[in-house]
Amino acid sequence: MKIIVLMKQVANKDAVLRISGDEKWINEADIALQTNESDGYALEEALRTVEAKGEGEVIVCTLGPQSAKSVIKDALARGAHRAIHIVVDDSKTLSAYQIAKTIADAIRDENADLIFAGLQSDDASYGQTGVILAELLGIPHATIVIEVDRASLGDTLRVKRELESGWYQWFTYKLPALLTIQSGISQIRYASLKGIMAAKSKPVNEITPSVQAFASAPQIEKVYMPLKTKQTQMLGGGDAKRGAAELVEKLRTEVRVI
Amino acid sequence: MSILVFIEHKDCTLNKTSLEAITAAQSIGRDLGLGITAVIPCDKDCGLAQEIAGYALEKVIIAKNEKLGTYTPDAYADAWEEVIKAVNPQYVVMAHTYQVRDFAPKVAARFRREVVGDCIRYRNEGGKLVLTRRIFLGKLDADVSLQGDAPYFITFQSGAFRGDNAEKGSAELQTMDVNVGDVRMTPEAPFQEAKASVDLTKSEVIVAVGRGIKSQENIAVAQQLADVLGADLAASRPICDSEWLPIDRQIGSSGQTVAPKVYIALGISGAIQHIVGMKNAGTIVAINKDGEAPIFDIADYGIVGDLFEAVPVMVEEIKKAKA
Numbered sequence: 001m002k003i004i005v006l007m008k009q010v011a012n013k014d015a016v017l018r019i020s021g022d023e024k025w026i027n028e029a030d031i032a033l034q035t036n037e038s039d040g041y042a043l044e045e046a047l048r049t050v051e052a053k054g055e056g057e058v059i060v061c062t063l064g065p066q067s068a069k070s071v072i073k074d075a076l077a078r079g080a081h082r083a084i085h086i087v088v089d090d091s092k093t094l095s096a097y098q099i100a101k102t103i104a105d106a107i108r109d110e111n112a113d114l115i116f117a118g119l120q121s122d123d124a125s126y127g128q129t130g131v132i133l134a135e136l137l138g139i140p141h142a143t144i145v146i147e148v149d150r151a152s153l154g155d156t157l158r159v160k161r162e163l164e165s166g167w168y169q170w171f172t173y174k175l176p177a178l179l180t181i182q183s184g185i186s187q188i189r190y191a192s193l194k195g196i197m198a199a200k201s202k203p204v205n206e207i208t209p210s211v212q213a214f215a216s217a218p219q220i221e222k223v224y225m226p227l228k229t230k231q232t233q234m235l236g237g238g239d240a241k242r243g244a245a246e247l248v249e250k251l252r253t254e255v256r257v258i
Numbered sequence: 259m260s261i262l263v264f265i266e267h268k269d270c271t272l273n274k275t276s277l278e279a280i281t282a283a284q285s286i287g288r289d290l291g292l293g294i295t296a297v298i299p300c301d302k303d304c305g306l307a308q309e310i311a312g313y314a315l316e317k318v319i320i321a322k323n324e325k326l327g328t329y330t331p332d333a334y335a336d337a338w339e340e341v342i343k344a345v346n347p348q349y350v351v352m353a354h355t356y357q358v359r360d361f362a363p364k365v366a367a368r369f370r371r372e373v374v375g376d377c378i379r380y381r382n383e384g385g386k387l388v389l390t391r392r393i394f395l396g397k398l399d400a401d402v403s404l405q406g407d408a409p410y411f412i413t414f415q416s417g418a419f420r421g422d423n424a425e426k427g428s429a430e431l432q433t434m435d436v437n438v439g440d441v442r443m444t445p446e447a448p449f450q451e452a453k454a455s456v457d458l459t460k461s462e463v464i465v466a467v468g469r470g471i472k473s474q475e476n477i478a479v480a481q482q483l484a485d486v487l488g489a490d491l492a493a494s495r496p497i498c499d500s501e502w503l504p505i506d507r508q509i510g511s512s513g514q515t516v517a518p519k520v521y522i523a524l525g526i527s528g529a530i531q532h533i534v535g536m537k538n539a540g541t542i543v544a545i546n547k548d549g550e551a552p553i554f555d556i557a558d559y560g561i562v563g564d565l566f567e568a569v570p571v572m573v574e575e576i577k578k579a580k581a
Contacts, residue, residue: 016550017397026394096363097372122395128363128373131331135367140332140442143360162512163448164356166505170446171330177442184499216406218374221388226399230542232557240545240563244571247543248579250559255541257463257487257520258579 001056001153003046004084004107006117006130007039007075009068013122023222025092035071038118042181044188045148046116047079052150057081059110063103064091069204076199077191083204084110088211092124095217100132102209108137114157115178119144134178141178142171146185259408260316261287262345264352265298268329268448270305275353277421280313282380282414283351284425289382292348295319296429299337301327307431314427319345325438328445334361336438339368344434347409349387354413356511366411373411374402376530378418387412396530396552416511416534456490456506463489463520466509466536467497470525470546470565474502479569480524486576489522494532510535524565528553545569 011017012032020027043060050056060075062068063086072083086106088094094102107115115134120127134141146168147160158172162182191199233250236243252258263283266273283294293316298304304320311318321337338361342350350365352358354376366373377389378399389402389412404410458464465484471477477491484491491507498508509516510532521539526532528544528551536542537556544557545565554560561568 011394013395014548017394019398026398095372097367097370100367123393125376125391125393125395126372127359127375128366131360131363132367132372135335135364141360141364142331142443144356161360162356164511165515166450166513167448168451169448172444172446174442184496216371218372218389218402219405221401221403223393223398223400226392226396226552226555228555230556230558232554232560234554234560234562236561236563236568238562240561240565240567241571243545243561243563244568245575247559247561247568248572248575251520251543251576252579255520257541258576 001050001053002059002110002112003050003056003114003116004059004061004110004112005039005043005046005075005080006103006115007043007060007062007071008036008118008121009033009062009064009071010036010121010123013037019223023224024220025223028092033067033070035074036118036121038120038181038183040118040188041183041185042116042118043075043078043080044186045181046114047189048186049114049148049150049153053153059084059112061086061103061107063088063099065089072204073199074191076202077196078189079195080202082202084207085204086207086209088209094211095214096126096128097132098211098214098217100129100136101214102211103129104133104136106207106209111176113175115176117178117180119180119182130178130180137178139176139178140173141180142173143180144182145179146182148179259348260293260295260345261349261351262342262347263294263296264350264358265296265306265310266353266355266357267298267300267304267306270300272306272309273353273355274421275355275416277424278416278419279351279353279414280315280424281419281421284314285419286349286351286380286387290348290385295345295347297321297338297341299326299334301325303433311429311431312426313429314425315429318429318431320431320433321436322433323436323438325441329357330441330443330445331361331364332441332443333438335364335368337436338365340436341434342369342409350409350411352413354415358413362411362413369409371409371411373413374404375413376415377412378415392530396528396533397550415530417537451505458490458492458507458509458514458516461490461516461518463487464492464516464518464539465489465522465524466492466494466526467503467524468494468526468532469496471497474500476566477502479566482573483522483569486573486580492516494526494529523553523557524569526553527551528556
């Protein structure tokens, strides 16, 4: 059993974002970075699947600059067996199709049984890299997976997909297949000290790809703070208690809910 | 040249966001002078077709195949590929639903394209569209221009257009028998987990908690506020994932969609997935430590500060006001 997990380095959830000088992205120089949230759950599902099977390897694959090594280190410390780092310095300028195509070319020969990815990235939020990758590799996919029926694992795998408004659906997939994993579906393990030590000797394969031009790549013209659709009355001027008192007054006199 | 718009349904019952997609397509069609064709994948002469033909569209195509009775990404991709090749549209417009997220990128990839997804608006720049997408969990907007040749694949976020604004009219009905190849996944029947015992859609006032509440014990703080206001307690997804509140209290794309008179968001940053579930509330109040949290963009009243300082004061003041 061979499982590849796609993981991406993104801006920290709580980072204060500054728009870059050319207004095409954010200034990434001075912000904290982290592993994309749903990708962490994808890794956890992959590790649990291999553990349930009793054999196999989990390969973490990331596309990004050298800083993305910290994503790899963390994944190896949690239990991934080896890594593929597709080194692209200006990865933020790539479109979803370009990213998927570059990854497809890098991992095709691995012939993985399963590929796990997070359902979307918390920066560009394309939400389609995994699906395009599956199409390019000629394998089926399922998105927004919230449960993997590990007992069913054989030539096929049964997975539970989240639909909208509280609906769910089970699908059985022929392998190989690609699954995109929803955040929050399990408890992610911590890296043990032993795991951190072991990670240092695990193989990391660096690939420097030739990224192909893609005429249909949508182009970001401008990044800006969202236009406010509402005039927000800010209360308290930084004093939460005073704000609370003012708010109750507004709820009483303007909103008339009290 | 034309616009194709996807009509999503389950057993011939319409997914209402498809009307929003029709409104979007009609708007783009007017701006660019393009006719619109609606596409309904189905395994029969879809019961929905007549209803859709009652909108201002050139044509409604039922893409028909026995394998299109229950949704699968493989069958839908094959059907769409054939329809797009037959119609040769300029644009393919869809609502950004979970189902569309599942199959649309696959279809686009077959044409060496990708989807410009989850757009919140567009503008017409010299006959070409510039789309606006939310990025970085709703903290920033990006204007995106389309490049290369048609077809262009666009999905719009729920609520970006109003379904009840879809213009009525009369469309020609056509059935297209499409080929569907090997379907590599076997679906079981969709089901609802533990039927929602709490119907928040009828609530007048909702107090909702997010990650900022920090622990399960702290939910009592929000409960007190809900009690004095006669409000229902709700939550964003991380709270229900942690099982601090049951899933039937979840607001957002994977939970309930609500429009109460007042919505008080405590420690909720305002990720898109949450906002789509509550942005139509009459009055939105946000209390959050992070002054740049996107929830403030849609709030009528905001307090930047610690909810654990603000909420007890609110409870006391409300008690006083009621006394």
